[in-house]
Amino acid sequence: MSKKPFDKLTIEKVQRSDLDQLEKLFATAFAEEVDIQQIKRRISRARQFYYILQPLSKFSIWIKNHFDVYAVKIAKQVVGFIQISYLNSAQLHIDYIAFSKQYRGQGLGKWVLTKLLETVADVNNQDVVLEVRVDNPVYKLYQRLGFRSITEILHYEMIFGGSNVPLPSSDDEGKLPGFRELAARDRGQLYRLYKASVPPSLRRVVKRSYREFSPSMMVRHLEWAKNYLMCKQKTDYVVEQSEKIVALVTINSYVKTKNHIISLIIHHSYEYLRPALLKKAINLIEANHKQGVISSTIYSDDPAKQAALDQLGFNRDIDYYLMVRPAAEKRKETIRAVSHKTQAASKSKKTSL
Numbered sequence: 001m002s003k004k005p006f007d008k009l010t011i012e013k014v015q016r017s018d019l020d021q022l023e024k025l026f027a028t029a030f031a032e033e034v035d036i037q038q039i040k041r042r043i044s045r046a047r048q049f050y051y052i053l054q055p056l057s058k059f060s061i062w063i064k065n066h067f068d069v070y071a072v073k074i075a076k077q078v079v080g081f082i083q084i085s086y087l088n089s090a091q092l093h094i095d096y097i098a099f100s101k102q103y104r105g106q107g108l109g110k111w112v113l114t115k116l117l118e119t120v121a122d123v124n125n126q127d128v129v130l131e132v133r134v135d136n137p138v139y140k141l142y143q144r145l146g147f148r149s150i151t152e153i154l155h156y157e158m159i160f161g162g163s164n165v166p167l168p169s170s171d172d173e174g175k176l177p178g179f180r181e182l183a184a185r186d187r188g189q190l191y192r193l194y195k196a197s198v199p200p201s202l203r204r205v206v207k208r209s210y211r212e213f214s215p216s217m218m219v220r221h222l223e224w225a226k227n228y229l230m231c232k233q234k235t236d237y238v239v240e241q242s243e244k245i246v247a248l249v250t251i252n253s254y255v256k257t258k259n260h261i262i263s264l265i266i267h268h269s270y271e272y273l274r275p276a277l278l279k280k281a282i283n284l285i286e287a288n289h290k291q292g293v294i295s296s297t298i299y300s301d302d303p304a305k306q307a308a309l310d311q312l313g314f315n316r317d318i319d320y321y322l323m324v325r326p327a328a329e330k331r332k333e334t335i336r337a338v339s340h341k342t343q344a345a346s347k348s349k350k351t352s353l
Contacts, residue, residue, distance in 0.1 A: 007074075011112065014069040014081065016050045019043055021078040022071065029098030037257045045230050072099070072112055079103050082112060084120075087129065088207055090327070092121050094130040110141060117145065122328045129205060131320040139321060147323040150205050152300040156314035158282075161291020175276040182236035182248070187214040189245040196267045199301060205324050231256050235284075239273060246270040249281050258292030260285045275308045282312065 014022060023043045030039070057064040064086075072080035080099035087093050094116075099109055121128045131153055132139050190213035195203065215223070227234055232254050239247040248265040262281045266274060278296070285294060296314065298305045299322075306316075 008076075010073045011070050011082075011115065012073065014067075014071045016047060018071050018078055019047045019050075022069070022081055025078060025081060025098060025100060026096070028101070030096070041231070041254075041256055072108070074103075080108065080112065082116065084116070088209055090126055091207055092124075092126045092128050094128060109138070110145075113141075113145060117325065121325070125327045125329050127205075127327050127330070128325040130323050132323060134319045134321055142323055142325075145325065147325045149321045149323050151202065151322050153297055153320040153322050154300055154306065154316060155297050155318045155320070156295060156309045157317045158294045158312070158314045159292075160282075160286060160294060161289075176239060176273065176280060178240040178246075179237060179280065180240070182238050186238055186240075186245055190214065190248060190265075193245055193248060193267055194265055196269075197265045202299065202301070205322065230254075237281075237284075239270070239277070241270075247273055247277060249277055251281055251285060253285065253289065255289075258289065260289065260292055260294045262294060262296040264296070271302070271304065274305065275311065278308060278312055 023040055026039055026043070054067060057067045068085055069081060069083045071078045072082070080097075080103065082097045083095040085093045085095055094113075097109065097113065117128060120126070128147070130142070130147070132142060134152065191208075191210040194208055194213065198206070223234075232252060234253075235251045237249040237251075238245050239249075246267040247270060250263040252261040252263070253259070262278065262285075264274065264277055266277070282294060285292075294314075295317075296309060298309070300306075309316075
């Protein structure tokens, strides 16, 4: 490891006293990518309930991931930060990494990221997953550090209310037989639904566990408390056909910022339900909220998904690359496999001569 590029540089877990500087830095770095008001509110709530939520992070992965934020400081001033979360025990996700403008382009980001990869991910033999905008120059840096692109993630938005174009009418109830709110008895089927909806190549990168879809009662209560503190409403709906759950619709509404996120998991044999499910979710949001922004995110694996959003009036907003850096042992296995193939090819060539 090379020496630190700056004197008096430290990387330490964000404390409550750092949150004001973190908020300003976040707003500057991600103003064009995320809803800053929503982030400000999240940080404000974290500051307000810090001494309640921080101890609970030991019991809830949702809360824990809000506190895995590390401040990069020079002379005790926050000049950057990196937020990570754990998708599972084998995968680390980089949520955000940013630095003050005056420290960009000087190798600080590369040094901090390399430090994380070597001292955390490699030591624990973890894959590292992240998303980066397709037009972000840092994409090349990630490639040099061993990340490879798996697919694109497409973000869509729709503004509703006021003088905007009316939302689609709910005229296809007949296309959604078995649509209802999620019941406790359904949770056991959700993991199987997930596996039947995502291609194996993506499942190997975005590894979700059974426990994530069927959490314990304590975890559900902690999630409810977190959502209440953050003024977030979450509602889950399913489509049941032939006594089998074939689709899951999740609506997350951030009431104060008027942002609503639609997430869909659909069995690959029932993809034709996507337009009707989107339309139903939109109308459920409109029935409870007069105006705001509705967003949805999809993988670029199927053009029909994009067509469904386009037809309903969504606008394609931001595209991201989903990138992964395999765990240290996997990289060694790849190197060994390539070496064996090279040696075999070399022997074959000598034999033919």
